[in-house]
Amino acid sequence: MIRPKLSLRRPLAILGAAVVGLAAAVAVAAPASAHHTVIKGTTVCEPTTGKKIITWTVTHSERDKHATLVKVTPSINSPVSNIEGTVLAPLGKQGDTVVGTQEVAGDQTGTAKLSVYATWSKNGRITDKKTNDGTADLGRGTCEQAPPPCVSASEAKFKHTFDGPGGKATVELVGERPLCEGVEQPFTLVSYFAPRPEFSVPQYVYGEPDTDTIKAGQTKIELNVELPDCHTQVDLIWGGRDQVIEEIVKDGPTYGNKKLGSPGAPGNRSSGPNGWYNGGSKACQQPAAEFVSNCDGSVIVNLSNNGKISKYPVEFTITAGSWTKKVTVAANKGETVEVPAEHAAEVIVTADGFEAKPYKWQRPENCELPTVVAESDCESFTVGVQNPEGVTPVEAKIVYGDKTETVTVPAGETKTVKFKASDAEAAIVTFTGLDIEPFEAVYEKPANCGGDGGGLPVTGAAAGGIAAGAVVLLIAGIALFFVARRRRLRFTA
Structure with missing residues (x-):
């Protein structure tokens, strides 16, 4: 029997086809098992700031390789901390995961995305590279900022x-x-x-x-x-x-x-x-004015600006008829102003916060008084008025018989009036404005009118007083004489 000779060509062809098919299958399945990163995001509300905080967790897939996170790209334009540039250990070993955060506005809603581009290496040789995405749910509501428990200096009202x-x-x-x-x-x-x-x-x-x-x-x-x-x-x-x-x-x-x-x-x-x-109802000054009359008719005005509340200078205005002068007195100081006699009949001082009160010149009590002298002869009677130095002019009214004369005598001068001698025994002299008794000048006709006349003493209020005093002294002397004589008689007895 003749058996056919077996051939290996067909089985080998089948086997080759199977190998090619398996290789193709492996090639098709390779992407499912490639290197990759795993990115997850969670979101919380931060009440102190009113922001939403995304926490990104990144790991990777390889147990025998390191992963380098080369670049991160967020979908919301705000920085992501701690991730970019990190090198992760092989999966399952310490350091194989990294966590970063991203702060976004409190009113952001929907989904946030983070893209991570990474490379893997082993023994210093890059074996793969890839970009992966992760997402985080931002929710639908707004993050409300809670008020702080206290107020800062800049916010205090x-x-x-x-x-x-x-x-x-x-x-x-x-x-x-x-x-x-x-x-x-x-x-x-x-x-x-x-x-x-x-x-x-x-x-x-x-x-x-x-x-x-x-x-x-x-x-x-x-x-x-x-x-x-x-x-x-x-x-x-x-x-x-x-x-x-x-x-x-x-x-x-x-x-x-x-x-x-x-x-x-x-x-x-x-x-x-x-x-x-x-x-405030009144000025913060205490102005004052005091007046002193001089014998010559002038007035001294003493101005002051003293007191507990005097803080400002005071401008005084002094007016006397057509005469005016302004004086500024500093706080707690004083000034003196003399108003000339020819203007000092009435003086008015004004100032802010000072009540104006007119002041009239008054003759001081210690001023020297005028005197009267007289001279008699057979045919005339001369009466003179002497006014001392340093006093005001004096007006004198002289009455002799039915004759009256009035003279004004300046200070330091004497004015005389000559009358024709008559049967009138004396001339009466009165002074306008002076509170003194009238003077009486006695006319005494000389015994021998053929010779020179002689002067007569002034009589009147002053002369009468002297005469009365003399009488009193005479009576007192007589009384003392008898008293002394009686005592002496008693002693010798």
């Missing part, structure tokens, strides 16, 4: 009350939250002397300003200051004692918007009335 005429004020923190620990805000109430009841300068601090501080545990303060008994300004200011301006002068610093209730910062951070006041 206040409200205030202000009683300028009473020198009182209060300041209070607005809201239920206190100032944060260590945060303090001082306020100060200060009063001033002022030259006018409206804003004017210069101003000087009166007394001691009152300062208190709002801080943790103290949400309201009360401030009180004394006011001067004159024109004043009171200010409620933002800040402590070191912010007080001791003297407010022209072109100098002022409080501006530091006053509470001002339109600008920081004063506008407190709501309430205007924290400033100008008023």
